[in-house]
Each structure stands twice: as C-alpha cells, then as structure tokens.
Amino acid sequence: MTTFAGRARAPGFVYPSAMRIAGVLAAAAMVQAGALRAQPLRPGVSTTAMVHPSPEPPPEWDLGNSADTLARIARAATGDPRRGALEISSALLAGVEPQVAAAGLDALGVLARPESADAILRFLDHRRASLRRRALIAAARLRTPAMLRAIEQRLGDPDADVRAEAARTLADVADGPAVRALWAAFEHDAGTGLGSEGSSLLQESAHALGARGTVEDMDHLLTFLRRAPFGALARAFDAALRRPDLPDAPKLRIVQALAGLATPQARELLQQIADERRARPTPYVEAARAAVARIQ
Amino acid sequence: MKRAPRLAALSLLLASCGGVQRPSFSLSTPASGGDALAAVADRVRAAHAEDSAPLAVAVDEDPARGFAVLDVRTGAVLGRVSAVLAGRPYIAGGLVIGRVAGSVVAWTPEGAERWRFADHGLELLGASADGGLVAVVLGGGGVTRRRGELHVRNLDDGASVFVQTVSHALGAPVIAGGSVFLPWDGQNLSVLDARSGAETARLRSRDDVLGFARREGDAVYYGARSLSRLGAASAAGTLDGTPHYRPPAAELPGSPAFALDGYTALRAGLDARERVRLVWRPDPHAAGVAVLHGLVFAVFHRDVFALDAASGALRWAWVSAGDVAGLEVVSSGLLAVDDHGAATLLAPADGHAVWRTRMASQGGQVVLQVPSSFAPARNTDDGPRTALESLLEAAGGSDARLVPAQRFAVHELAAMPGAATTGALVSILTRHTLAPELRAAVGEALATRTEGTDAMLEALEHHADYVRGIEAPPSGYLARALAHAHERRAAAMLVSHLFDPATAVADLAPIVAALRELEDPTSLSALADFVRLYHADVGGVPPAEGGDAVIEREQTDQALLDTAVAQAVEVVARMGGAPEQALLDRVLRNPVVGPDVRAAANRAREGAPPDPQAAAADAGAAPTDMSFEATQHGLSGEQIETAMSARRAEVLECLRGAPSRPAQLRVVFRYDGEGAVTRVSVLPEVFEACVAPIVGAVQLPASDVSRALGTWICATAQ
Structure with a gap:
C-alpha cells in the first residue's frame, strides 16, 4: 500500500552526501544530526549585530586542496558554531569545488547560524541545481524572513527538482507569505495533468499547504477535489490530519469530502487514516472508519 | 511617326512576303528594324483591348478533384469542372483553357466544355485571346527542350486557324492587334500574323534572355530578368539600347526571379514556383517602362512584401492567414486570394485591407484574370498602418516555413531608425516560440542599435x-545591444x-563582456x-x-561557463586592484581550474592584453568586435553554415530510421584558427555517435582565433 506521506523528508534529515564526501565530515554531521533529531526545529535566528563572512579563504585554508578543505569544514562544523559558520561561509564565498560546496552547505544547515546567510543566499542562485537544493535545506534551518522569501523565489526555479525542494522545505517553515507563494505554485501546476500524482512541485506544495496552511486553506484545498490530481491532494490532507494544531472540524470536513469521493484512492487514504489512528479515536477517525466500511 | 521609316518598313515587309520568303522561326531570319517593330506596336495600340470580367479559377490542391470558376467581385461560383487537370490552367477570352488526358480543353466559366484538341503529349504553356482568336502554346520542359506547337483557333468553336509545329522551345503567347507575340529559344520574340502564321517581325536579344511576352492595355511587354516595352527601340537587341525596367538587386526570401520561367509548364493544384515569386504589372500609362504603383511584390508562401520598384526599399509587408494561392496587381491595389478562399484587396500605399470577400470555393492554386480597372467598393474598417507595424507582423509567427521571410523582415526592421523599431525588435526577441536562427538574426539586428534602450532595459x-x-529574457543579445549603446543603467540588471x-549559460559571456564595455x-x-x-x-x-x-x-555548458569566467578574470584584472590580484593568484594556484580560465589569469597577471578582441575594443574598434563568445570573434554563422551544409546530407542519413525525428540538430564544437573541428557534441545526444565524426571531418575557413566554440543548427526537414 502506498504511504502518501512517504516522500516527505523526515525532520531529522542527516545529509547523507556529506558522509560520502569525507569520513571526518560524516562523523561530524552525524553527531549534529543526532542532536537535531532529538529536537524540534529551532526558532528563527536573529540577524542583528551579525558578522558577515569575508569572501576570502579563512586563514590557513587551502581551497585548492579539496581533501584539506573538507577536513577543515568538518572541524569547523563541530567546533564553535559561530566561528565555524563564518569560516565555512567564507570558504564557500571564496570559491570551492562543487563537492566541497555541497559539504559546506550541508554543514551550514547543521550549524544553522545567521553568519551563514550570505553564503546560503549566494548558493540559492548557484547554477548547479544540486547546490541550490542543498542551499534550500540550509536556508530552512535559519528560518529568517529573508531566507523564507529566498526560498519562496525558488518555487519558480527553472529546475523541477529545486522547485519541489523549495516546496518541501516550506512544509517545515512556511509563514503567511510563504503559504501564499505555495498556493501560487500549487494552482500553477494543478491544471498541468501528469496523471493522478501531478508534478513534484504540485505534490510538495500540496503537502506544504496541508502542513502549514490555515483552516481556510484546508477548505480551499477541498475545492480542488476532482480538479487536481488526487495523489497531490492526498498528501495535503494526510499532512493536515496529522497536525495537532488543526481543530477537529476541518479534519472532519476533509474526511467527509474524501468519503464523498468514494473512489478506490480515497478509500485507501481513509483506510490509512483509520489504521494509523486506531488508538486515538476522534470524530474524524470514526468518520474515516465508517466511510471505509461504506465504500466498496 | 515619320513617314520615311514607315515606308521602309512596309517595303521590308513586302520583300519578306514576296521575295526572300523565310519560314517562321527560321534561325536565318534577321532581327527586324526599328520601323517594323514600331509598326507592330502601333497596330497593338490601335487595337481595342477587350476588358474582361474578373474571374478566378480555383484548382484544388489535388488536381484530380477539378476546379471551380468564380466571380472575383462576389466570390460566387460560376461553374465547376471535375476534370483531372494535367497542368496549370489559363484564362483567355473568358474561357478556361486546361490540359486533360491528352487534350487541350476550353471550358466556359459555367463549366461547359466548349472545344478541345489533341496535345500530342506536350504540356500547356499558356493561352491568350483577342479579336475572336485564341493562341495556345504547347511545349514545356524548359528552354532546352526544343519542341513546341503554336495553335491559333477561333475562340468560339476552336476551329483551327493555323498550327505551327516547331523544333524550338516556345514560351507563353500573347495575341493582340492581329499578331501573335511568341518568345522562343530564350533569345527571340517572333511576331506572327494571327491569321496566316507568317512571321512579320523578329526581335532578337543579344544580351539578355527573352522569356515572356505580356500585353497590358495598349502595349506589349517582353523580357525575362527585366521588362521592356515593344517599340522601335527594341530593335537594338540590347538592354542598354532599349528603355527597360530592371528590379534592383535585393536579398529576398526564396530569391525569386523577376518572372517565372516561361518555357517550363506549371503544375496544377500547387506549384511551389507560384508560392515564391515576384508579382508586378506593367503600367502602360506611365512614361517609359514602369510597373503599376511603382511597386514590385515579393510573395513567400503567406508573406507579401511590397518593394519600391526603383530602389528596392521595403514599403510594407502583409501576412496572409493562409498561403497566397493567387495574386494580381490592379489599379486599386494588390488583390490576394489565399488557399482558404479569402480574397483581400490591399491598399498600395501601406498594405492595409480595403476590401475582403470570401470565395465560395477554395484551392491551392488560384488563377486570376482581373482587369487593371478592378476597384470594388471599400468594405473594411481597417485603418492605415505603419511599415513598422506591418514588418512586426511579418517578423513574428510560428510557421517554420516562413523563417526566411521573417529573417528578411527583421533585416528590414533593423534598417529602420527609431526607438519604436528597437522596441519591436525586443518584442520579437522575447517571443519564446522564435526559431533559433531567427532569434540570432534579431539579436544581431538589435546589437547595433543605440536608440530605444528603454525597451531593452524593460525586457531585462x-x-x-x-x-x-515568465521565461528568461534573451539577456545575451540584450547585453550586447546595451553595451553597444553604452547604456550604463543596464549594469545592475546585467x-x-x-x-x-x-x-542561459551561453548568455553569460556576453553579459560579462557588456559589463566590461560599460565600465561601471x-x-x-x-x-x-x-x-x-x-x-x-x-x-x-x-x-x-x-x-x-x-x-x-x-561538456558544452562547462566550456561556455569557462569562457565567461575567463572573460570575467580579465575584466577583474583590468578594473581591480590588489584584492583582485590576490584572487587571480588564488585562481592560478587551484589545480582544478580549467585551461581557459587559467590562461586568462596568466595573461592578466603578466599584464598581457586580455585578448585580441578586447585590445581592439580598447583601441576604438567597433563594439560588435567585442569578444562576447567564441563564434562572434571567429567565424560568422554564415561561414559555419556554408561549411557544414556541404555535409548536411550525410548528417541527415544519421536520422534515417530513427523512431523520432527532431526538427533540428544542435551541433556544438570547438575549432581552431586553421578551421579544424574538435570536441563535437550533438543534441539530441542519441545522434552524437553518428553525427560527430561527420562534423569533425569538416574543414572550416581559417580565422584569427586560437580556439573558439561554434554552433551549427542543422534543420532536419528534407
């Protein structure tokens, strides 16, 4: 059975490529990631009185030696966070090989320091889509308004994977303006077809809307039933139903709308809802269970 | 006319009838003198030109489905014929004359067969009627096929007046004032008595081809690459000695000849020669030799360009909704009928439509017989339009066949001054349906303009x-243009x-070069x-x-990026100070830096000129010499196209049997100063293995570059 939430990145993302690049950095990243797993997302960082990195290599860093630079990034990521962020950011702005840049961005994401902002913003516009994706992930860790606006802009990126990554990132951190940007992305791709799943941007923006939208957003999403690919909407509803901050009433309306569809896919999703929440019966879970019994 | 020459002409005529009797079309017949030809012209002038009803014959693209005869004024069908035409039909004396299954047949406009005669396996080249007689010429196959028949018959019943079968290539006839005018063998124009067939005068060209004869009003014209009016001066036999009109040389789309080859029969239904041609009509009322409205019209499928007959300058353009199937110049303008049956009369001054009607039947070929006096009452609200507006229309569109016409329109636009024209070019350039070669043409046209930079900035x-x-603007071309215009406001946008x-990665180097030129x-x-x-x-x-x-x-993108970085290195070295020198040192120390970037950094550190082009620009060379990207300071697109086209057939063989045939192949390669091609990449990649060795074997012309990138767009349409 398909798990509709299966494609979403888990909150404790461990930056596996960084592990491949250098064992030293991998160990550092795993330490950091382990710590991150145990914690909710950090609150937004303040950028006041922030020191900006220099676009010159940190002292004694030989950026022409990638192995050495990777090792220094690893050390910087596990030392003093502020200094580490400055050093890594300076190295990235001074120019490094792309694999080193990837590791550096991963490390900046782990450090989540405001001193990283310049480097992350620069790499959000990098010509390599893979580095833009990594920069998006790092940007989301900072959660500053400037970063959110920069992430929103990547919803319009020329690369489909980067667009989807931007939406996926916003599922964790979107504020009001970002939700509006997600709606624009969702509505753009809602009519483009691509079967029952929709584009990756549609799926991820739907999921983000379900995860970050208001009650009104949930009701608006319901108006897309039968108009947008069900696979994308299912991810939105699944995310919405998992939210503890969302009242039961909109959740019940979602389940009732799905029950009204009475399609095999709707039944599958309702079954999943009922099964996963068996121990926590609520009105919408009961409604899902009843609908499953009713839909053949 | 002076009396003495007239008498001399008469005596010559009598001599030819009595004493030195030569058969018509004899190669030994001398060319006639001025008096004889003047007498012929006088007879034509004296004869009353019969005004004919405006008729159209619409032949279906499948000639097996016959044709319809229409009244041009109303668009109504007068008659239909279901015969299988074997060639283009003609209208003569109110009859439609065509060739079917071994016969030449004359039909009334209502579609009734009037008469027929055997064609003896020859093609129909043309027909002309006057004074109750019709002249029909059979032959075809070009000027080298020396066999033809001239039939003169009664128009009403087809009874033969005379037939001449000759071992010469005959052109289309004109009958007027009791004479038949017939070009033959590409060099002669014989004037035959329409009743006896006796040759009464001969015109021989000594420096030009004779391909057609045409009657207009009270005059007969002839020519091939030029237009002359029959008269005493025609006896000179040379263009220098004869008043004539010759269209100015112009690079027109499809390179149409002044007139269609009169010795080759046209096909029925759709003949490409009629879709790409020049259309004009002599003006017998004008002094000397002139064409009506002083305009020559160049047709290219759906596009019509009105050109000043004297200068060749473009006056206006018009784009038809369908392919232009029939076109005729009349005193009130230009009448066009498209293959969907839409008839439009265009004002000669600016090409706006003054009259439209819908033909009740349509065809891929519309044969028109419309008197010069045709002037229907205006029935449109279309207002005048500027040449700019009309060219903007002609330069756009997504019909791939029209790219040569669009390129021509762009070329003409580029020649027009003013900010509005720049705005028009920018609007064309930002159309993302634009064909790549057309985009290049527009970009090049834009690159030399200095007016209208606001439109460029707005696009950026x-x-x-x-x-x-929103799609990315063509920032590379805009960068070049803005740099040329020294528009410093562009720096931040660039x-x-x-x-x-x-x-686009290909736009990066032009942007860097533009920033260098702007020196912001x-x-x-x-x-x-x-x-x-x-x-x-x-x-x-x-x-x-x-x-x-x-x-x-x-690989190609990496090379383009390296080119841009290398240029940026040189600019930074030139404009920067110590911090920038430290950056260059670091670039040189990094072992992964590509050769182009390293070479640029080395040059910069050693204080050498950035590159030859940059040095030239510093010395005041034209900004177009700026090294925006490799191909722009090496070989021109035309040079590459010429060299590559020689191997196009081999390249297209690589597509044979492919499950999906792309519209074009994008071939990117490196070349050196000696023209050797290396590192060929091909998109779609599936064809690279086959195409790359072929392109790699091409020898390009030598140039002053040490190494450069080139691109060849290979259109795959056969």
Whole structure:
C-alpha cells in the first residue's frame, strides 16, 4: 500500500552526501544530526549585530586542496558554531569545488547560524541545481524572513527538482507569505495533468499547504477535489490530519469530502487514516472508519 | 511617326512576303528594324483591348478533384469542372483553357466544355485571346527542350486557324492587334500574323534572355530578368539600347526571379514556383517602362512584401492567414486570394485591407484574370498602418516555413531608425516560440542599435519564474545591444542576470563582456564574485539524497561557463586592484581550474592584453568586435553554415530510421584558427555517435582565433 506521506523528508534529515564526501565530515554531521533529531526545529535566528563572512579563504585554508578543505569544514562544523559558520561561509564565498560546496552547505544547515546567510543566499542562485537544493535545506534551518522569501523565489526555479525542494522545505517553515507563494505554485501546476500524482512541485506544495496552511486553506484545498490530481491532494490532507494544531472540524470536513469521493484512492487514504489512528479515536477517525466500511 | 521609316518598313515587309520568303522561326531570319517593330506596336495600340470580367479559377490542391470558376467581385461560383487537370490552367477570352488526358480543353466559366484538341503529349504553356482568336502554346520542359506547337483557333468553336509545329522551345503567347507575340529559344520574340502564321517581325536579344511576352492595355511587354516595352527601340537587341525596367538587386526570401520561367509548364493544384515569386504589372500609362504603383511584390508562401520598384526599399509587408494561392496587381491595389478562399484587396500605399470577400470555393492554386480597372467598393474598417507595424507582423509567427521571410523582415526592421523599431525588435526577441536562427538574426539586428534602450532595459527587468510563467529574457543579445549603446543603467540588471540560474549559460559571456564595455565600477565586485563562485566549479556533486557524484553539467555548458569566467578574470584584472590580484593568484594556484580560465589569469597577471578582441575594443574598434563568445570573434554563422551544409546530407542519413525525428540538430564544437573541428557534441545526444565524426571531418575557413566554440543548427526537414 502506498504511504502518501512517504516522500516527505523526515525532520531529522542527516545529509547523507556529506558522509560520502569525507569520513571526518560524516562523523561530524552525524553527531549534529543526532542532536537535531532529538529536537524540534529551532526558532528563527536573529540577524542583528551579525558578522558577515569575508569572501576570502579563512586563514590557513587551502581551497585548492579539496581533501584539506573538507577536513577543515568538518572541524569547523563541530567546533564553535559561530566561528565555524563564518569560516565555512567564507570558504564557500571564496570559491570551492562543487563537492566541497555541497559539504559546506550541508554543514551550514547543521550549524544553522545567521553568519551563514550570505553564503546560503549566494548558493540559492548557484547554477548547479544540486547546490541550490542543498542551499534550500540550509536556508530552512535559519528560518529568517529573508531566507523564507529566498526560498519562496525558488518555487519558480527553472529546475523541477529545486522547485519541489523549495516546496518541501516550506512544509517545515512556511509563514503567511510563504503559504501564499505555495498556493501560487500549487494552482500553477494543478491544471498541468501528469496523471493522478501531478508534478513534484504540485505534490510538495500540496503537502506544504496541508502542513502549514490555515483552516481556510484546508477548505480551499477541498475545492480542488476532482480538479487536481488526487495523489497531490492526498498528501495535503494526510499532512493536515496529522497536525495537532488543526481543530477537529476541518479534519472532519476533509474526511467527509474524501468519503464523498468514494473512489478506490480515497478509500485507501481513509483506510490509512483509520489504521494509523486506531488508538486515538476522534470524530474524524470514526468518520474515516465508517466511510471505509461504506465504500466498496 | 515619320513617314520615311514607315515606308521602309512596309517595303521590308513586302520583300519578306514576296521575295526572300523565310519560314517562321527560321534561325536565318534577321532581327527586324526599328520601323517594323514600331509598326507592330502601333497596330497593338490601335487595337481595342477587350476588358474582361474578373474571374478566378480555383484548382484544388489535388488536381484530380477539378476546379471551380468564380466571380472575383462576389466570390460566387460560376461553374465547376471535375476534370483531372494535367497542368496549370489559363484564362483567355473568358474561357478556361486546361490540359486533360491528352487534350487541350476550353471550358466556359459555367463549366461547359466548349472545344478541345489533341496535345500530342506536350504540356500547356499558356493561352491568350483577342479579336475572336485564341493562341495556345504547347511545349514545356524548359528552354532546352526544343519542341513546341503554336495553335491559333477561333475562340468560339476552336476551329483551327493555323498550327505551327516547331523544333524550338516556345514560351507563353500573347495575341493582340492581329499578331501573335511568341518568345522562343530564350533569345527571340517572333511576331506572327494571327491569321496566316507568317512571321512579320523578329526581335532578337543579344544580351539578355527573352522569356515572356505580356500585353497590358495598349502595349506589349517582353523580357525575362527585366521588362521592356515593344517599340522601335527594341530593335537594338540590347538592354542598354532599349528603355527597360530592371528590379534592383535585393536579398529576398526564396530569391525569386523577376518572372517565372516561361518555357517550363506549371503544375496544377500547387506549384511551389507560384508560392515564391515576384508579382508586378506593367503600367502602360506611365512614361517609359514602369510597373503599376511603382511597386514590385515579393510573395513567400503567406508573406507579401511590397518593394519600391526603383530602389528596392521595403514599403510594407502583409501576412496572409493562409498561403497566397493567387495574386494580381490592379489599379486599386494588390488583390490576394489565399488557399482558404479569402480574397483581400490591399491598399498600395501601406498594405492595409480595403476590401475582403470570401470565395465560395477554395484551392491551392488560384488563377486570376482581373482587369487593371478592378476597384470594388471599400468594405473594411481597417485603418492605415505603419511599415513598422506591418514588418512586426511579418517578423513574428510560428510557421517554420516562413523563417526566411521573417529573417528578411527583421533585416528590414533593423534598417529602420527609431526607438519604436528597437522596441519591436525586443518584442520579437522575447517571443519564446522564435526559431533559433531567427532569434540570432534579431539579436544581431538589435546589437547595433543605440536608440530605444528603454525597451531593452524593460525586457531585462524580468527574471524567469516558472510559477508566474515568465521565461528568461534573451539577456545575451540584450547585453550586447546595451553595451553597444553604452547604456550604463543596464549594469545592475546585467549583474542580476549574471547570477540568475535561469540565465542561459551561453548568455553569460556576453553579459560579462557588456559589463566590461560599460565600465561601471560597481560591477567589479560582482564580477569578482562571479570568478570566485565558478572558477573551480568543475566536476560532479553527490545528490542531496545521497549516492554517487553526478556531473550535472554538459561538456558544452562547462566550456561556455569557462569562457565567461575567463572573460570575467580579465575584466577583474583590468578594473581591480590588489584584492583582485590576490584572487587571480588564488585562481592560478587551484589545480582544478580549467585551461581557459587559467590562461586568462596568466595573461592578466603578466599584464598581457586580455585578448585580441578586447585590445581592439580598447583601441576604438567597433563594439560588435567585442569578444562576447567564441563564434562572434571567429567565424560568422554564415561561414559555419556554408561549411557544414556541404555535409548536411550525410548528417541527415544519421536520422534515417530513427523512431523520432527532431526538427533540428544542435551541433556544438570547438575549432581552431586553421578551421579544424574538435570536441563535437550533438543534441539530441542519441545522434552524437553518428553525427560527430561527420562534423569533425569538416574543414572550416581559417580565422584569427586560437580556439573558439561554434554552433551549427542543422534543420532536419528534407
């Protein structure tokens, strides 16, 4: 059975490529990631009185030696966070090989320091889509308004994977303006077809809307039933139903709308809802269970 | 006319009838003198030109489905014929004359067969009627096929007046004033008595081809590459000695000849020669030799360009909704009928439609017989339009067949001054349906303009946005143009596009070069950042999801990026100070830096000129010499196209049997100063293995570049 939430990145993302690049950095990243797993997302960082990195290599860093630079990034990521962020950011702005840049961005994401902002913003516009994706992930860790606006802009990126990554990132951190940007992305791709799943941007923006939208957003999403690919909407509803901050009433309306569809896919999703929440019966879970019994 | 010459002509005529009797079309017949030809012209002038009803014959694209005869004024069908035409029909004396199954047949406009005679296996070349007689010429196959028949018959019943079968190539006839005018063998125009067939006069060209004869009003015209009016001066037999009109040389789409080859029969239904041609009509009322409205019209499928007959300058353009199937010049304008049956009369001054009607039947070929006096009452509200507006229309569109016409329109637009024209070029350039070769033509046209930079800046204000449906502007071309115009306001916008991942990699070098030319000090830090960010940007990156490193950049793109970085290195070295020199030192120390970037950094550190083109620009050379990208200071697109086209057939063989045939192949390669081609890449990639060795064997012309990138777009349409 398909798990509709299966494609979403888990909150404790461990930056596996960084592990491949250098064992030293991998160990550092795993330490950091382990710590991150145990914690909710950090609150937004303040950028006041922030020191900006220099676009010159940190002292004694030989950026022409990638192995050495990777090792220094690893050390910087596990030392003093502020200094580490400055050093890594300076190295990235001074120019490094792309694999080193990837590791550096991963490390900046782990450090989540405001001193990283310049480097992350620069790499959000990098010509390599893979580095833009990594920069998006790092940007989301900072959660500053400037970063959110920069992430929103990547919803319009020329690369489909980067667009989807931007939406996926916003599922964790979107504020009001970002939700509006997600709606624009969702509505753009809602009519483009691509079967029952929709584009990756549609799926991820739907999921983000379900995860970050208001009650009104949930009701608006319901108006897309039968108009947008069900696979994308299912991810939105699944995310919405998992939210503890969302009242039961909109959740019940979602389940009732799905029950009204009475399609095999709707039944599958309702079954999943009922099964996963068996121990926590609520009105919408009961409604899902009843609908499953009713839909053949 | 003077009496003495007239008498001399008469005595010559009598001599030819009585004493030295030569058969018509004899090669030994001497060319007639001026008096004899003047007498012929006088007879034509004295004869009353019969005004004919405006008729159209619409032949279906499948000639087996016959044709319809229409009244041009109303569009009504007068008659239909279901015969299988074997060639283009003609209208003569109110009859439609065509060739079917071994016969030449004359039909009334209502579709009734009037008469027929055997064609003896020859093709129908033309027919002309006057004074109750019709002259029909059979032959075809070009001027080298020396066999033809001239039939003169009664128009009413087809009874033969005379037939002449000759071993010569005959052209289409004109009958007027009791004479038949007939070009033959590409060199002669014989004047025959329409009743006896006796040759009464001979005109021989000694320096031009004779391909057609045409009656207009009270005059007979002849020519092939030029237009002359029959008269005493025609006896000279040379263009220099005869008043004539010759169209100015112009690079027109499809390179149409002044007149169609009169010795080759046209096909029925659709003949490409009628879709790409020049259309004009002699003006017998004008002094000397002139064409009506002083305009020559160049037709290219759907496009019509009105050209000044004297200068060749473009006056206006018009784009038909369908292919132009029939076209005729009349005193009230230009009458066009398209293959969907839409008839439009265009004002001669600016080409706006003054009259429209819908033909009740349509065809891929519309044969028109419309008197010069045709002037229907205006029935449109269309207002006058500027040449700019009409050219903008002609330069646009997505019909791939029209690219040569669009290129011509762009060329003409480029020649027009003014900011509005620049705006028009920018609007064309930002159309994303534009064919690549046309985009290049527009870009080149824009690059030399200095007026209207606001339109360019406005285009640069936009950045690509997938969600908002905005595509990246053609920043490379805009950069070149803005640099040429020394528009410093562009610097910040160009920097923003330099760092926009949606900017095409091929546009980066032109942007860098433009920033160099603008010499805006604020762009130095941006260019230094660009060097920092990309000088070591080589190799693969592991995906965010994990896994092996992926080289996500094509070799060609990497080369283009390196070119841009190398140029930025040179600019930074020239404009910068100590910090920038430190950056260059670091670039040189980095082992992964590509050869182009390293060479640029070395040159900069040693104080050598950035590159030959930059040095030339410093010395005041034309900005178009700026080294925006390799091909622009090496070989021209035309040089590459010429060299590559010689191997096009071999390249197209690579597509044979392919499950999907692309509209074009994009071939990118390196070449050196001696013209050797290396590192060929081909898109779609599936054809690279086959195409690359062929292109790699091409010898390009020598140039002054040490190494450069070239691109060849190979259209795959046969």
